Amino acid sequence: MALSLTIEKEFAQTSERVKSVDLHPTEPWMLASLYSGTICIWNYQSQTLEKSIKVTESPVRSVKFVARKHWIITGADDKFIRVYNYNTMEKIKEYEAHTDFIRSVTAHPTLPYLLSCSDDKVIKLWDWEKDWECSQVFEGHSHYVMQVAFNPKDTNSFASASLDGTIKTWNVGSSAPNFTLQGHSKGVNCVDYFIHSDKTYLLSGSDDFTAKVWDYETTSCVQTLEGHENNVTTVSVHPELPIIITTSEDGTVHIWNATTFSLEHKLNYGLERVWAIGHMKGSYKVAFGFDNGTIIVKMNASA
DSSP, X not given: OOOEXXXXXXXXXXXXXXEEEEEOSSSSEEEEEETTSEEEEEETTTTEEEEEEEOOSSOEEEEEEEGGGTEEEXXXXXXXXXXXXXXXXXXXXXXXXXXXXXXXXXXXSSSSEEEEEETTSOEEEEEGGGXXXXXXXXXXXXXXXXXXXXXXXXXXXXXXXXXXXXXXXXXXXXXXOSEEEEOOSSOEEEEEEXXXXXXXXXXXXETTSOEEEEETTTOOEEEEEOOOSSOEEEEEEOSSSSEEEEXXXXXXXXXXXXXXXXXXXXXXXXXXXXXXXXXXXXXXXEEEEETTEEXXXXXXXXX
């Protein structure tokens, strides 16, 4: 069944190249990290810049709110993870986490854990209640690890995407991967979990211009989403709507029906390549980061 989807642009801001975006779960804030090394918090209600800080001279490729701690966590090309209190913008912690560019950081939904992944081909688990001790290293990828994502149904497990062309799943506490998904013909840039009718799937996006949907139980590819004309940079499932969102270096956002996998909409805001997506549970807003700025849209659907 086709979705009747309305998409309204609610916020637009031009800037230098945006590498990562996140939405705060309770405040009207969008967090963006820039290739220039700056991070910004925009208030999308008042359409004003709340806070901005120069983190480093290197690109900040990943930035996340950890609302329960009032933190912002950043990962950058200078190999450092930095933690800020977003109320005061005081730096809480700064440490060299990897031996190469940091591609992605993500916080565990309830435990004091941070996952990071890097061009050094490894994933690390950090425990902030043990003074940010590295409690585990996950090795197995043979190229840059581009993204990590926790499994929302089993938060003891997570998935990783790598330019070695694979997606791997792992368990906290075990150093070997659970399984490896192969099927993309080029490197994999992004991964996300997708729960549909109580069944778990994985989404991946690749430099082969496609996204894939994988059955988590059988580890088989159930659908290939074709239509982008350049590398797929992010894949995500809308937290409140039955839609899959993919973005690409072709400058477009594609919206797919999560049940039928048909392409429902193509969005192009003329801001060049799309690098990032952000959303939050309970909201219909989605943020996108581009070469030339950020956009927030509100999506509503009726079947």
